[in-house]
Amino acid sequence: MSAKNTILIVDDEPDIVNLTEKFLKLGDFETLTCANGRDALEIIEEKYDEIALVLLDIMMPGTSGYSVLQRIKENDKYKDILVILFTVKSFNEDIQKGKKLGADGYLTKPFSGKELLKYVQDKLAN
Numbered sequence: 001m002s003a004k005n006t007i008l009i010v011d012d013e014p015d016i017v018n019l020t021e022k023f024l025k026l027g028d029f030e031t032l033t034c035a036n037g038r039d040a041l042e043i044i045e046e047k048y049d050e051i052a053l054v055l056l057d058i059m060m061p062g063t064s065g066y067s068v069l070q071r072i073k074e075n076d077k078y079k080d081i082l083v084i085l086f087t088v089k090s091f092n093e094d095i096q097k098g099k100k101l102g103a104d105g106y107l108t109k110p111f112s113g114k115e116l117l118k119y120v121q122d123k124l125a126n
């Protein structure tokens with residue numbers, strides 16, 4: 001696992017943020033959370049050297065997850081941050097678009113907390 005241990009959770013649904021945060025803490029991760037893309041970009045700018053991975057919702061009011069993903073992937077400073085998209089099951093277009101923009105993985109909603117924790121641990125172990 002990388003030395004960085006902080007996961008940024010970005011989702012406009014509080015239930016998703018709460019579930020995600022709870023399980024990541026069980027896995028001894030530090031967490032940061034926010035509910036929109038604009039705040040996500042501010043947090044990343046401030047704390048990119050601590051953030052190992054971003055869990056990023058696509059559908060949010062204002063700045064979309066795609067825009068946030070694009071901004072992360074075009075900035076060399078952020079090149080070691082993994083970005084995992086939260087997508088709704090069966091939205092194959094999301095996965096295609098995310099892939100083009102450089103997403104490092106996908107978690108389809110709904111997911112269980114256990115699944116999520118294992119997925120994140122596996123991603124960071126590679």
Ligand SMILES: [Mg+2]
Binds near residue numbers: 011012013057058059
């Ligand atoms: Mg959403």
